[in-house]
Amino acid sequence: xxxxxxxxxxxxxxxxxxxxxxxxxxxxxxxxxxxxxxxxxxxxxxxxxxxxxxxxxxxxxxxxxxxxxxxxxxxxxxxxxxxxxxxxxxxxxxxxxxxxxxxxxxxxxxxxxxxxxxxxxxx
Numbered sequence: 001x002x003x004x005x006x007x008x009x010x011x012x013x014x015x016x017x018x019x020x021x022x023x024x025x026x027x028x029x030x031x032x033x034x035x036x037x038x039x040x041x042x043x044x045x046x047x048x049x050x051x052x053x054x055x056x057x058x059x060x061x062x063x064x065x066x067x068x069x070x071x072x073x074x075x076x077x078x079x080x081x082x083x084x085x086x087x088x089x090x091x092x093x094x095x096x097x098x099x100x101x102x103x104x105x106x107x108x109x110x111x112x113x114x115x116x117x118x119x120x121x122x123x
Contacts, residue, residue: 002019002027002112004095009117016085022078022095030073033102035110036080038119040091047105048093050107057086058103062088085121092116 008020020036035050035062049059058068068081077094096110
């Protein structure tokens with residue numbers, strides 16, 4: 001059973017950048033369909049972006065053009081590169097492994113989740 005662990009969160013000012021990592025253990029994620037989600041205080045979990053086995057990506061409208069997803073197969077790690085950060089990007093960020101369908105941002109399409117890492121953007 002694969003396990004996921006996020007890291008790289010922190011506090012930055014508006015306009016700053018962060019790179020989140022999601023390191024997998026127990027199985028390779030080099031060709032897995034995965035996604036990043038976030039949950040802001042008092043709000044529901046929402047999809048941020050997803051990647052399929054071929055490296056194609058999709059993003060939620062508010063982050064498109066600012067965020068990117070990549071992976072390093074040698075390190076068995078998925079990344080979320082975030083630039084031009086805004087206060088509304090604040091939240092706990094989770095990586096997740098898709099059950100079967102790829103490039104979806106629906107929470108119920110993912111069945112393995114990490115513990116999350118906190119991102120706080122100050123104005």
